[in-house]
Amino acid sequence: xxxxxxxxxxxxxxxxxxxxxxxxxxxxxxxxxxxxxxxxxxxxxxxxxxxxxxxxxxxxxxxxxxxxxxxxxxxxxxxxxxxxxxxxxxxxxxxxxxxxxxxxxxxxxxxxxxxxxxxxxxxxxxxxxxxxxxxxxxxxx
Amino acid sequence: xxxxxxxxxxxxxxxxxxxxxxxxxxxxxxxxxxxxxxxxxxxxxxxxxxxxxxxxxxxxxxxxxxxxxxxxxxxxxxxxxxxxxxxxxxxxxxxxxxxxxxxxxxxxxxxxxxxxxxxxxxxxxxxxxxxxxxxxxxxxx
Numbered sequence: 001x002x003x004x005x006x007x008x009x010x011x012x013x014x015x016x017x018x019x020x021x022x023x024x025x026x027x028x029x030x031x032x033x034x035x036x037x038x039x040x041x042x043x044x045x046x047x048x049x050x051x052x053x054x055x056x057x058x059x060x061x062x063x064x065x066x067x068x069x070x071x072x073x074x075x076x077x078x079x080x081x082x083x084x085x086x087x088x089x090x091x092x093x094x095x096x097x098x099x100x101x102x103x104x105x106x107x108x109x110x111x112x113x114x115x116x117x118x119x120x121x122x123x124x125x126x127x128x129x130x131x132x133x134x135x136x137x138x139x140x141x
Numbered sequence: 142x143x144x145x146x147x148x149x150x151x152x153x154x155x156x157x158x159x160x161x162x163x164x165x166x167x168x169x170x171x172x173x174x175x176x177x178x179x180x181x182x183x184x185x186x187x188x189x190x191x192x193x194x195x196x197x198x199x200x201x202x203x204x205x206x207x208x209x210x211x212x213x214x215x216x217x218x219x220x221x222x223x224x225x226x227x228x229x230x231x232x233x234x235x236x237x238x239x240x241x242x243x244x245x246x247x248x249x250x251x252x253x254x255x256x257x258x259x260x261x262x263x264x265x266x267x268x269x270x271x272x273x274x275x276x277x278x279x280x281x282x
Contacts, residue, residue, distance in 0.1 A: 010246055011246075012265070013254070013264055013265040013266070013267070014264070014265065015256060015263045015264065015265055026167055026181055028169050028178055028181060030171075030176070030178065034176070035171070035175070035176020035177075036176075037169055037171065037178075037225075037234045039227070040167055040169060040227060040232040040234075052256060052258050052263050053258070082255055083255065083256040084178075084252035084253075084254060084255045084256065084268070085252065085254055085255075085256055085265065086180070086181060086251040086252050087244055087245065087246050087248075087251045087253070091181040091251075092256070093178045093181075093252045103228055104228065105151055105152075105228050107228075110227040110228045110232075111225035111226065111227050111234045112225075112228070113154070113225060113226055114223055114224060114225045114226075115156060115193060115224040115225065115226055115233070117193045117194070122156045122193050123154055123155070123156065124153070124154040124155065124156055124226065125154070126154070127225070
C-alpha cells in the first residue's frame with residue numbers, strides 16, 4: 001500500500017529526493033540534441049545540489065568515494081539543459097550538452113555496444129564506438 | 142588502476158554483466174520513437190536473461206523482491222527494439238516500444254516533473270504529466 005508520504009512524493013511539487021542506503025540517487029544523462037543515453041551515474045545530496053545550482057553535472061563516484069564535477073580531469077563537461085525527477089524521486093534524468101565525449105574510454109556514450117541475441121546466444125556488437133579522445137592522453141598526463 | 146579483467150569487460154564483446162551486491166543491474170528504458178526516458182528500474186540475472194530471450198522487458202522489483210514482467214498486471218508492456226550495455230557492464234539501456242504508459246501513476250514516463258531552480262530555490266513543475274490510464278482502475282481490480 002502507498003502511504004500518504006509516498007503519494008506526496010509522487011504527486012507533489014516539492015523536491016524530496018529519496019537517497020538510497022548509501023546516500024545516492026541514480027542519474028541518467030542523455031544528449032539534449034539526439035536523445036542518446038550518454039551515461040548512468042550516481043549523485044549524492046551535494047552532487048545534486050551543485051548540479052542544480054551550477055547548471056553543470058556533478059556526480060558521486062562510488063569507486064573513488066568522491067564528489068566529482070564531470071569533466072574536471074578530462075575537460076568533457078556536461079551543461080544541464082533540463083533536469084527531471086521520477087515518480088518516487090530516487091532517479092533523475094538530465095538532458096545535457098556534452099562537451100566532447102561522456103565515457104572515460106573516449107566514446108561519446110558509455111553505451112557503445114549492443115546486445116545481439118539473433119543466433120540464440122547473447123554477444124556484444126560495437127555501435128557508435130569510435131573514440132573521440134584518447135583516454136591515455138587525457139587521464140595520465 | 143584498471144585490471145585486465147576491467148579492460149576485458151570494457152573492450153570485449155562478451156556479455157559479462159556486473160551485478161551489484163544485491164544481484165542487480167540498473168536499466169534505463171527509453172521510448173524507441175521519441176528518445177524520452179520512460180523509467181529507471183533494476184534487473185537481476187533472471188530478468189536480464191528473460192528480457193534477452195523474449196524481447197519483452199522483465200525487471201526485478203526491489204520493493205516486492207520479485208521478478209516482474211513489465212505490464213503483467215497493467216497490460217502496459219515494453220517490446221525491446223535494442224539493448225545496449227555500458228562500459229563497465231553494470232547498466233543496460235533498452236529502447237522500447239511502450240504499450241500505453243510506463244509509469245505506475247498512469248503517465249507515459251516516470252519523469253513527469255522537471256526541477257526548476259530559476260528563482261534560486263528548486264521546485265518541481267509538471268511536464269508531459271497527463272495520465273494515460275487510471276491507476277486505481279488498473280491495479281485494484
